Amino acid sequence: MEDGQGQPPQALFDAMNVYIGEEAQKGHFLDGGGLFGLEDAVNFVVRKGEVTRVDGPYAEAREAVGGWALLQYDTLEEAIANQQDFADLHAKYWPECSMVATLRQIPDDMPESAEAAAGA
Known part of the structure; x- marks a missing residue:
C-alpha cells in the first residue's frame, strides 16, 4: 500500500x-498476505479482443490492492463483523491511512468447468 501514505x-x-x-x-484465517507496491506491477488489459501489457509505475493508482486474505465464517454477519475489526485496526494503528477494506464472498456453486480450470 505505497500510495503516498508511506510504510x-x-x-x-x-x-x-x-x-x-x-x-x-x-x-477462520485460511491464507493471506501483503503485496509489494505498484512500482514494478504488470497489468494485462483486455479490451475488444485485444490484450495490451502495461508495466508500472502507475501515475494514477488511487485504488490498489495492498494485501489479501482468505477467511471462512459460518455467517455473513460474522464476516462483516470481522471486516469491521480489520478496518478498526488500521484506523487505530495507522490513522494517516486512507484505505478501503473490501469484503467479497466466494460462491459455493461454482460451475464444474470453472472448478476444473481453477484446479489446473
Whole structure:
C-alpha cells in the first residue's frame, strides 16, 4: 500500500500478527498476505479482443490492492463483523491511512468447468 501514505507503522504489523493468529486459531484465517507496491506491477488489459501489457509505475493508482486474505465464517454477519475489526485496526494503528477494506464472498456453486480450470 505505497500510495503516498508511506510504510505502515510497526504497531500495525504487530497488531495484525496478533489478529491473524487469533483468527487462525479459531479456524477462520485460511491464507493471506501483503503485496509489494505498484512500482514494478504488470497489468494485462483486455479490451475488444485485444490484450495490451502495461508495466508500472502507475501515475494514477488511487485504488490498489495492498494485501489479501482468505477467511471462512459460518455467517455473513460474522464476516462483516470481522471486516469491521480489520478496518478498526488500521484506523487505530495507522490513522494517516486512507484505505478501503473490501469484503467479497466466494460462491459455493461454482460451475464444474470453472472448478476444473481453477484446479489446473
